[in-house]
Amino acid sequence: MLSPANTNYYVKRKNVIIGIILLTGLLFLLRLFHLQMMDHTYKLSASNNVLRYITDYPARGLVYDRNGELLVYNEAHYDLMVIPHQVRDIDTTEFCMLLGIDRDIFETRLQRARRHSPFRASLFERQISKDTYAGFQEKLFRFQGFFVQPRTLRSYPQPIAAHTLGYVGEVGPEVVANDPYYRSGDYIGISGLERSYEEVLRGQKGMRIRMVDVLNRDAGPYMQGRYDTLSVPGDDLFLTLDHALQIYGEQLMQNKRGSIVAIEPASGEILALVTAPSYDPNLLVGRVRGENYRELQNTPTKPLFNRALMAQYPPGSVFKIVNTLIALQEGVINLNTTYSCPGAYFSGGISVRCRSHPGPVDMLRSIQYSCNTYSCITFRNTIDKPGFGSIQQGLSNWRNHVRSFGLGQVFGSDLPFELSGLVVSPDYYDRVYGSRGWRSLTIISLAIGQGELGTTPMQLANLAATVANRGHYHTPHMVKAIRNQNDTLAGVESQRNQTTVDPRHFEAMAEAMHLVVREGTGAFSRIPGIEMAGKTGTVQNPHGENHSVFVAFAPAHDPKIAISVIVENAGYGSTWAAPIASLMVEKYLNGSIERHWFEQRILEANFLNR
Amino acid sequence: MKRQLDLFKDIDKTVVVLYLVMVLMGWFNIFAAEITESNRSIFDISQSYGKQLLWIITAFILGATVLMIDVKFYPTFSYLIYGLLAVILVGVLFFGTEINASKSWFRIGGFAIQPAEFAKYATALALAKFIGDAKTRTPGWGLRLKAFAIIGLPAVLIILQNDMGTALVFGSLLFALYRSGYVGTSLLIVAATAIFLFILTLVINEFIIIGILAGITLVAAFVIRKKRHELLQLFGLFIILSVYVYTVDYAFENLLQPHQKLRIEVLIDEEVDLRGAGYNLHQSKIAIGSGGFWGKGYLQGTQTKYNFVPEQGTDFIFCTIGEEWGFAGSFVLVGLFLWLLIRLVNMAERQRSTFSRVFGYCVVSFMFFHFAINIGMTIGLVPVIGIPLPFFSYGGSSLWGFTFMLFTFLKLDSRRLDLL
Incomplete structure (x- = not known):
C-alpha cells in the first residue's frame, strides 16, 4: 500500500495547473477590458444607432x-x-x-x-x-x-x-x-x-x-x-425547348384535353412539351398568385394538371411497337412469320376484334394495319415461349424488355413530378388470380396495349425516339445549358440508355412504321415532301369516348424529331392525333405549314365537352 | 431521518453554492438571450428558457441522487459505465439524429440528448480507476499507452459523429495525466510549443518560421558548441520542428475541411469571410464590446437579440452576459469560474485515494477546457469550436453531464477519509 505522501509525489505540479488556470483567467479579463473599455471599434456610435x-x-x-x-x-x-x-x-x-x-x-x-x-x-x-x-x-x-x-x-x-x-x-x-x-x-x-x-x-x-x-x-x-x-x-x-414549336403545339391543342411531346432523338432534348388545357404563367406571379391558383385549381378541365408528365394512359395499339420488337428479339416471330386474320382473335371463348384489313399479314403489315389478331398470337407466344417454365417467368422476361424502353419507371429527367406509368409484375396477377389462376390468355389485353398498362405522353414520345435511334434513347431533358455570371456556358449531358432489343429488329420496325404513314392507318396524315414513320393508337376509355393516340418520327431515315400526341376523348388515333403530329413535324422541319385546310380542321376542333 | 441528514454531511458547501449561483445565472441569461415578445414568461415550456428550468430541476434531482449512492459504487463500476457509454456512442452513430451536421444526438420527444457529454463522465471514472489501480508513481510506456487509449477511444467515436469540438475536450485530460506523472513537464512544454508553432505557421509563411528556427538553432549551437552530445540533440530538434511546421502547413492547406480551415483563418484575420465565420465572431465582439463597464442592463441588450449573434443561448451565451452586464458582469463570471476551478484543484489534492484525486483532476480538466475554449472563442482568442459554457449554456446534456461529474466528486470528497 502506498502512503498518501507517496502518491502525492507530483504534488508540486498542482501549482503549474493552478498557474495555467489563473493565467487564462487573467488573459480573458485583459482581453475583456480591452474589448469593453478601451476599444471603440465594437461600439455603435453614441447617437444610439441601430x-x-x-x-x-x-x-x-x-x-x-x-x-x-x-x-x-x-x-x-x-x-x-x-x-x-x-x-x-x-x-x-x-x-x-x-x-x-x-x-x-x-x-x-x-x-x-x-x-x-x-x-x-x-x-x-x-x-x-x-x-x-x-x-x-x-x-x-x-x-x-x-x-x-x-x-x-x-x-x-x-x-x-x-x-x-x-x-x-x-x-x-x-x-x-x-x-x-x-x-x-x-x-x-x-x-x-x-x-x-x-x-x-x-x-x-x-x-x-x-x-x-x-x-x-x-x-x-x-x-x-x-x-x-x-x-x-x-x-x-x-x-432544349423550341419556342415556336411550343407555341404552335399549344395552338393546335386549344379546346382539347391531352398532350404533345416532341423530342430530338439524337440527344433526348425535349423540343416541345404541350399540356392542354394550360394556363398563362403570368397568372401565378405576385400578390394575385394565391387567388388565381385557387381558381385554376377549381376549374373542371384541370389546367394545373401536367398531363405530359403525369397523365397515365394505356398506350393502345402504339404498344404493338414494343410487343412486336420483343417477339422478334425472343425469336417467336421473324419478318416472314405470317398469320391470317379472320377479323378477330378467338381463343378459349374470348375474342379480340380487329378492324378489317387485307388478308394474311406478316410482321410489317401487322403494324401497317395494326392487326389485333397478329398481336395477340405473338404476345401469347412470347409469354408462353417454351423454356421459361412458368407464366410468371415468361411475363417477368417480357416486363424486363418493356422496362428497358423506359416504361413503367421515371426517367429521372430534370423536370419534377414525372410519373412512372404502370407495367405490372407477375406478383400483381398472382395476387388477383392466385399463382395458378392465370395464363397468357388472361392478360391478352396487354397484347394490344390495354389492361394493366399505363404510359405517360413523355414515355410514348421517348418510345418513338427509341425506334428513331434504332434501339437506344437519351434520357429526355429540358435544360440544354446553364450560363453562369462569368458568361460561361456549361452544357447538360444526358444519359444514353440501350434497350434489350437488337438494333436490326428496330430497323424492321422503323420500316413498318414508315409503311403506316405511307399506306397504312396513318396515311391520312402524310406530309408532302417529308417521309414520316408512325403508329396510331386508339385507347379504349371506360369513362367515355376513346382517346386518340399517335407516335411518330421524321424524316424516317434520318430522324430529327420524335413525337407523341394524345387527344383525350377524340376517337381514332388516325383522325386527330396523327394529323396533329404531322402538323408539328411539318412546322418543325419546314418552318411553315402548306396544308392549310388540314390545319384549320384541327384548330377548329373542340373536344372539351365530350 | 438521520440517514437523510447524513446525505449532505461533509459536502463542500462552497462548491454547492457556486454551482447553484452559476446555474441560476445561466438560466436568467438564456432567458435574456432567447426571449420573444409573445413568450415573456421565463417558465414558458415551449421556449428554451422554460425547457432549461426543467433541465435544471432534473439536474438537481440527479445531483441529489448521486449523493445518495454509496461511495464504493464509483470505483467498482467505473469500467462498466465506461463500456456502456462506448456502446451508446457506437449506437448513436447508427441510430442517432443529425443536428447541425453532427450525428451525435438521441431525440426523445422535444428534447435531444447528446451521449458525448456523458462520455466525459465515464472517461473520467475509467481513467481515475485505471491510474488508481496502477499504484505507481513512475508509469512505464505500457501503462501510459493504456491511459491514452482510455481517453482516445471515446474521442475517436465522437470524431466519427463529426463532432470535432467535443472530441477535442478529451485532450484536456492531459492535465490529469500530468498531475499523475503519466505526462512529463517536457511533454507539456512540447504540447505548448506545438500549439504555438501551429498558430504561428498559419499566420506566417512556413519557410520564414523554419528560417527563424534555423537562426535560433545556430545561436544556441554557438553557445553550447563545446558539448558535442547536446549539439546533436539540438540539430535533431531543429529538424523535427521544421518537418512539423511544414506538415502543419500542408495539413492546413490540404486536409482540414473548409469550415474548420475558415474558423482558424478568421481568428488570424477577421476580414476573411465576413458574412460567414468571420461575421459570427465580429457580431459576438460587437455584442460584448458594446456592453461597456456596467452593461446595458438585464434584458436591455440589442445585439444579442435574435439573429445578430448566432447560437445565442448555447455556445455564445457569454455574449449576452458581456452585453447586458458589461465588464463588471464578465469579471464576476470569470471570477466565479476561477474560484470554482481552484477550489476543485485544492479539493482534489486533499484526497487520500488516487482514484478520487485523479477523478477530481478530470473534472477540473474538462471544466477548465470548456471555460477556456468557450469564452476564448466569443472574444476572438481561440477558433470557434462549438462547445458549451458549463452551467450557463442552454442544453440538458451538458448541464446533466457536468452535474454528474461535480456531484460525484463532491460525494467522493465527503467520504475522503473512508476511501483509500
Whole structure:
C-alpha cells in the first residue's frame, strides 16, 4: 500500500495547473477590458444607432429557349418590411391611409410580425405599387421600424409552357426550418424548372448592414460597408425547348384535353412539351398568385394538371411497337412469320376484334394495319415461349424488355413530378388470380396495349425516339445549358440508355412504321415532301369516348424529331392525333405549314365537352 | 431521518453554492438571450428558457441522487459505465439524429440528448480507476499507452459523429495525466510549443518560421558548441520542428475541411469571410464590446437579440452576459469560474485515494477546457469550436453531464477519509 505522501509525489505540479488556470483567467479579463473599455471599434456610435440588416435579393436567373428566345425574366417591385420592436410613436391613421388599409389590419399584421420575431424584419405589405412606394419614400422617416425592400418578380413575354417553367412562391415553414439559406418570406421554385433548378436560378443573397438613427433615417453603411456582401444573380438556363414549336403545339391543342411531346432523338432534348388545357404563367406571379391558383385549381378541365408528365394512359395499339420488337428479339416471330386474320382473335371463348384489313399479314403489315389478331398470337407466344417454365417467368422476361424502353419507371429527367406509368409484375396477377389462376390468355389485353398498362405522353414520345435511334434513347431533358455570371456556358449531358432489343429488329420496325404513314392507318396524315414513320393508337376509355393516340418520327431515315400526341376523348388515333403530329413535324422541319385546310380542321376542333 | 441528514454531511458547501449561483445565472441569461415578445414568461415550456428550468430541476434531482449512492459504487463500476457509454456512442452513430451536421444526438420527444457529454463522465471514472489501480508513481510506456487509449477511444467515436469540438475536450485530460506523472513537464512544454508553432505557421509563411528556427538553432549551437552530445540533440530538434511546421502547413492547406480551415483563418484575420465565420465572431465582439463597464442592463441588450449573434443561448451565451452586464458582469463570471476551478484543484489534492484525486483532476480538466475554449472563442482568442459554457449554456446534456461529474466528486470528497 502506498502512503498518501507517496502518491502525492507530483504534488508540486498542482501549482503549474493552478498557474495555467489563473493565467487564462487573467488573459480573458485583459482581453475583456480591452474589448469593453478601451476599444471603440465594437461600439455603435453614441447617437444610439441601430443596425439594420437588409437582405439584398438577387435576381433569379433568366430562361431562354434553344434559340436564345427569352421565356422568363424579372420585374422589380417593392415589399414593405417591418421590425416590430423598432416601431414606436407612429401616426397609424396616416400610415393606414397611405397604404389603403384598415387599422385592424394594421394591428393584426403587426401582431403577426411580432410573433415571428420582434427583432427581425417581417413582411408587412407585399409588392406595393410604384405610386404607393413614392408616397412612402418621402414619409418613411416618420414611420419608425418600417422600411422598403426591393424584390423581383417573374414575368413571361409569351404565355406558354406554363407547366414546364413552373412558378415561384414564398417558402414554407418546413423549408425554412431545414435549410439555413431560406428565411421566412423568401421565394423558392415550387414547380417545374423553377423547382428542379432552384439552386441554379436563385443566385446568392447578399446582405447590407445599415445604421439607422432614432428617426428611422439611414445613417449610412455600417463600418463603411466592410461587412456588406453583394448579391449574386442566378445563373441563366437555356432550354432544349423550341419556342415556336411550343407555341404552335399549344395552338393546335386549344379546346382539347391531352398532350404533345416532341423530342430530338439524337440527344433526348425535349423540343416541345404541350399540356392542354394550360394556363398563362403570368397568372401565378405576385400578390394575385394565391387567388388565381385557387381558381385554376377549381376549374373542371384541370389546367394545373401536367398531363405530359403525369397523365397515365394505356398506350393502345402504339404498344404493338414494343410487343412486336420483343417477339422478334425472343425469336417467336421473324419478318416472314405470317398469320391470317379472320377479323378477330378467338381463343378459349374470348375474342379480340380487329378492324378489317387485307388478308394474311406478316410482321410489317401487322403494324401497317395494326392487326389485333397478329398481336395477340405473338404476345401469347412470347409469354408462353417454351423454356421459361412458368407464366410468371415468361411475363417477368417480357416486363424486363418493356422496362428497358423506359416504361413503367421515371426517367429521372430534370423536370419534377414525372410519373412512372404502370407495367405490372407477375406478383400483381398472382395476387388477383392466385399463382395458378392465370395464363397468357388472361392478360391478352396487354397484347394490344390495354389492361394493366399505363404510359405517360413523355414515355410514348421517348418510345418513338427509341425506334428513331434504332434501339437506344437519351434520357429526355429540358435544360440544354446553364450560363453562369462569368458568361460561361456549361452544357447538360444526358444519359444514353440501350434497350434489350437488337438494333436490326428496330430497323424492321422503323420500316413498318414508315409503311403506316405511307399506306397504312396513318396515311391520312402524310406530309408532302417529308417521309414520316408512325403508329396510331386508339385507347379504349371506360369513362367515355376513346382517346386518340399517335407516335411518330421524321424524316424516317434520318430522324430529327420524335413525337407523341394524345387527344383525350377524340376517337381514332388516325383522325386527330396523327394529323396533329404531322402538323408539328411539318412546322418543325419546314418552318411553315402548306396544308392549310388540314390545319384549320384541327384548330377548329373542340373536344372539351365530350 | 438521520440517514437523510447524513446525505449532505461533509459536502463542500462552497462548491454547492457556486454551482447553484452559476446555474441560476445561466438560466436568467438564456432567458435574456432567447426571449420573444409573445413568450415573456421565463417558465414558458415551449421556449428554451422554460425547457432549461426543467433541465435544471432534473439536474438537481440527479445531483441529489448521486449523493445518495454509496461511495464504493464509483470505483467498482467505473469500467462498466465506461463500456456502456462506448456502446451508446457506437449506437448513436447508427441510430442517432443529425443536428447541425453532427450525428451525435438521441431525440426523445422535444428534447435531444447528446451521449458525448456523458462520455466525459465515464472517461473520467475509467481513467481515475485505471491510474488508481496502477499504484505507481513512475508509469512505464505500457501503462501510459493504456491511459491514452482510455481517453482516445471515446474521442475517436465522437470524431466519427463529426463532432470535432467535443472530441477535442478529451485532450484536456492531459492535465490529469500530468498531475499523475503519466505526462512529463517536457511533454507539456512540447504540447505548448506545438500549439504555438501551429498558430504561428498559419499566420506566417512556413519557410520564414523554419528560417527563424534555423537562426535560433545556430545561436544556441554557438553557445553550447563545446558539448558535442547536446549539439546533436539540438540539430535533431531543429529538424523535427521544421518537418512539423511544414506538415502543419500542408495539413492546413490540404486536409482540414473548409469550415474548420475558415474558423482558424478568421481568428488570424477577421476580414476573411465576413458574412460567414468571420461575421459570427465580429457580431459576438460587437455584442460584448458594446456592453461597456456596467452593461446595458438585464434584458436591455440589442445585439444579442435574435439573429445578430448566432447560437445565442448555447455556445455564445457569454455574449449576452458581456452585453447586458458589461465588464463588471464578465469579471464576476470569470471570477466565479476561477474560484470554482481552484477550489476543485485544492479539493482534489486533499484526497487520500488516487482514484478520487485523479477523478477530481478530470473534472477540473474538462471544466477548465470548456471555460477556456468557450469564452476564448466569443472574444476572438481561440477558433470557434462549438462547445458549451458549463452551467450557463442552454442544453440538458451538458448541464446533466457536468452535474454528474461535480456531484460525484463532491460525494467522493465527503467520504475522503473512508476511501483509500
